[in-house]
Amino acid sequence: QQQVKQSPQSLIVQKGGIPIINCAYENTAFDYFPWYQQFPGKGPALLIAIRPDVSEKKEGRFTISFNKSAKQFSLHIMDSQPGDSATYFCAGRSGSARQLTFGSGTQLTVLP
Amino acid sequence: DADVTQTPRNRITKTGKRIMLECSQTKGHDRMYWYRQDPGLGLRLIYYSFDVKDINKGEISDGYSVSRQAQAKFSLSLESAIPNQTALYFCATQAANTGELFFGEGSRLTVL
Numbered sequence: 001q002q003q004v005k006q007s008p009q010s011l012i013v014q015k016g017g018i019p020i021i022n023c024a025y026e027n028t029a030f031d032y033f034p035w036y037q038q039f040p041g042k043g044p045a046l047l048i049a050i051r052p053d054v055s056e057k058k059e060g061r062f063t064i065s066f067n068k069s070a071k072q073f074s075l076h077i078m079d080s081q082p083g084d085s086a087t088y089f090c091a092g093r094s095g096s097a098r099q100l101t102f103g104s105g106t107q108l109t110v111l112p
Numbered sequence: 113d114a115d116v117t118q119t120p121r122n123r124i125t126k127t128g129k130r131i132m133l134e135c136s137q138t139k140g141h142d143r144m145y146w147y148r149q150d151p152g153l154g155l156r157l158i159y160y161s162f163d164v165k166d167i168n169k170g171e172i173s174d175g176y177s178v179s180r181q182a183q184a185k186f187s188l189s190l191e192s193a194i195p196n197q198t199a200l201y202f203c204a205t206q207a208a209n210t211g212e213l214f215f216g217e218g219s220r221l222t223v224l
Contacts (some may be wrong), residue, residue, distance in 0.1 A: 043215025
């Protein structure tokens with residue numbers, strides 16, 4: 001059972017474009033929604049995260065938009081750069097165990 | 113030195129062989145995880161451990177076993193490897209206060 005659905009699977013944009021990655025979740029017990037960034041040959045690393053009582057969070061060029069009623073959230077990358085080319089995973093966290101359920105990942109390519 | 117170290121980084125083996133992937137950490141975290149990454153499927157949880165005496169199955173534990181030898185060491189074993197276990201495997205630790213996961217650089221396993 002896939003509790004976090006992520007789209008698109010891959011995305012190609014020109015430098016300066018604004019790629020948007022979308023996620024939808026089913027588990028209403030999720031209380032924290034992080035995004036992880038993974039460069040080739042490396043493990044994923046936390047990029048930015050949001051709690052469901054907030055509709056938007058910005059950190060530098062990265063913004064999470066959160067729609068609790070629709071059970072959807074998205075990552076926007078402003079002024080994207082070739083160095084942003086990576087795989088991005090959304091996730092939801094539930095329960096006191098703080099386990100994460102990951103989406104299927106989006107491979108982003110930013111062309112120079 | 114990396115905070116989460118996985119060995120080996122790459123391994124090619126044959127069907128039926130026993131394989132062990134090892135993970136060690138210097139972050140001092142009690143919680144450790146093993147994930148499997150496959151294209152289009154994201155990161156799926158195999159096993160997790162909250163301390164040396166606590167081992168729990170994840171969503172895809174069949175065909176795998178783990179051992180938590182010490183707080184800093186968590187190994188994953190495939191008793192009899194099969195080709196559909198060909199994947200990229202990640203070990204991760206988790207900060208108890210924030211829930212953030214810290215991943216190793218991965219172990220790429222190919223089963224022929």
